[in-house]
Amino acid sequence: MVVEATVRVQAEDFSAQSEMDTLTAGRRDVGALVSFTGLCRDEAGTLAALELEHYPGMAEAELDRIASDALKRWPLTGLTVVHRYGKIRPGEQIVLVVAASAHRRAAFEAADFLMDFLKTRAPFWKKEHFVSGKAETWVAAKADDDADAERWIAS
């Protein structure tokens, strides 16, 4: 049984529940469903909005590659990744990963793996707009994120 991941890059908001429902609809072999939702924080009231730039085409292609790796590595029954672009305000959703499997460990690990590699490999960039009106700045990549992604290489 070949499982295909669903990958979408869109400006519109998404519904975690509706993506989860799609992965379980009509099935009775899914025992575990893990969702990760990434939201925009206001950084203690200083952030007015994030502006998410992406490389159209490559963003989808790279997310597809990461999702395919996850499908090879864990016995999943389904996998969905949705990433937004454009202006996103504090409290709004940015990214969603849902992994479904017969067993919980596979679902947890696949969702965790997907987020780690998405952060370091998917071509998206965040620019911060501040409440104070000070000049917008590009978010710097975190060394932590590279370290998180490297966890999966040794194991």
Place this chain on the structure above:
Amino acid sequence: MVVEATVRVQAEDFSAQSEMDTLTAGRRDVGALVSFTGLCRDEAGTLAALELEHYPGMAEAELDRIASDALKRWPLTGLTVVHRYGKIRPGEQIVLVVAASAHRRAAFEAADFLMDFLKTRAPFWKKEHFVSGKAETWVAAKADDDADAERWIAS
């Protein structure tokens, strides 16, 4: 800021989305939301239903204890655990954990930890009812589940 976990043990179904919404409502400091939903599998068509017995009072108390441990261990902004009892059919939901945090690693680890300890410490027992009509049997505890819980003791 003291964060209190929400723990519910109930016969009724639950909505992951509504529990997630509760943890993010009116907040702008939540950057990561991880949900785990455990569902009843039909075991390749052989299972008619699971019957979940629990120890009323202790089930809630033990889930509270595990949730409090998680809140001490990770900087969470919210944590919700819902566990059902009674007869549950294939495709239906059994358990939900939602962990919210500023950062994704804390949310992932807390949800994972909660499920591991819930499996080995919360007083719930599953009895399988079969499609074939053969005698119902109690599900045996898995050595894997103990090993999963022990991962957190060393670290």
Place this chain on the structure above:
Amino acid sequence: MNIRYFAWVRERVGVEEEAIELPSSVVTVADLIGHLKTIDDNHAFAFEDEETIRVALDQMHVEADAELGDAKEAAFFPPMTGG
């Protein structure tokens, strides 16, 4: 003392709950199990493989060497299989 049973321990004993007067020689959980096994064949069968059975005193997990102290309720059950 109030004694409760769950899952297959309950099915073997044949009751969910019972109130039992304990002799003063019963100090620990292990003593309590020894005492319960003498009640009848159903209890003896339920505690046949006593290493497997888990115990809670007043809704807290304890080991077999725990003292009953002033606990009001003891519960016996198989390893948990929730989640």
Place this chain on the structure above:
Amino acid sequence: MNIRYFAWVRERVGVEEEAIELPSSVVTVADLIGHLKTIDDNHAFAFEDEETIRVALDQMHVEADAELGDAKEAAFFPPMTGG
């Protein structure tokens, strides 16, 4: 060859995309960066700290020593910060 820029690399260069004729001496990504830096001050500024900049050829990540081959599009951008 079609060249695309993203995030602050785009802002420094001043254009999102440009078509550039490459001399035959440009074989690898590193050669391409060297060539782009000669175009004007904006390009030189964008590639000032060239170790930091990531590259994709036809929408696949590559390293600086990768050969351009018959790739139609090269893209330059800072480390990713999605998710």
